[in-house]
Amino acid sequence: MKIAFSFLVLFTLIGCAQNKEPLLGETDWQRQQNADFKDASKSPLKAKDRKGFKTLDFFPVDSSAIVEATLKRTPDSDWFLMQTTTDRVSNERVYGIVSFELQGKTFELAVYQGQDLMTKAGFEDYLFLPFMDHTNGETTYGGGRYIDLRIPENDTMLIDFNKAYNPYCAYDEKYSCPIVPRNNYLDIKVEAGVKAFNKN
Numbered sequence: 001m002k003i004a005f006s007f008l009v010l011f012t013l014i015g016c017a018q019n020k021e022p023l024l025g026e027t028d029w030q031r032q033q034n035a036d037f038k039d040a041s042k043s044p045l046k047a048k049d050r051k052g053f054k055t056l057d058f059f060p061v062d063s064s065a066i067v068e069a070t071l072k073r074t075p076d077s078d079w080f081l082m083q084t085t086t087d088r089v090s091n092e093r094v095y096g097i098v099s100f101e102l103q104g105k106t107f108e109l110a111v112y113q114g115q116d117l118m119t120k121a122g123f124e125d126y127l128f129l130p131f132m133d134h135t136n137g138e139t140t141y142g143g144g145r146y147i148d149l150r151i152p153e154n155d156t157m158l159i160d161f162n163k164a165y166n167p168y169c170a171y172d173e174k175y176s177c178p179i180v181p182r183n184n185y186l187d188i189k190v191e192a193g194v195k196a197f198n199k200n
Helices: 002-019 028-038
Strands: 066-073 080-083 089-102 105-114 126-131 145-150 156-160
């Protein structure tokens, strides 16, 4: 009886493992994004869009889209109310300016720190890099994309544009998303990261 029961449990576990689809994605980051979007407790997708969801549309991973940037901190910057896609405003400040080369050109972008977020456990060193480029409205979301960063110990940091993602309002208009400041514009096509989402 024990042998029969053990065989049944083993058969059930194997069957479940076989039925579970593997997460799609070239990198751990892409696979984690897809896992979060499948998870009803985390996903910004509407229920109808989450049904049958398999993967976000990513550009091929490009090693040249990972850049080493120099961070110039701006410790005396003022807090300001960053506009969002709704009536909500976000209290932010420019933590610093990152300068880097991408596609043979030199750029400077502001990185932001949120006053509320920096008080939350796990986000004390979180920085926010919103940006726009020539792909917006074509192959990527029209409102620009974001990259999550952490405060480095020194004045250099890696920025991986393969991890550029859409704000949640690209998937559901109920979300309130910070609007990319005009100065954070890259005069090139950044064909890396997450592409525009085709809603069902």
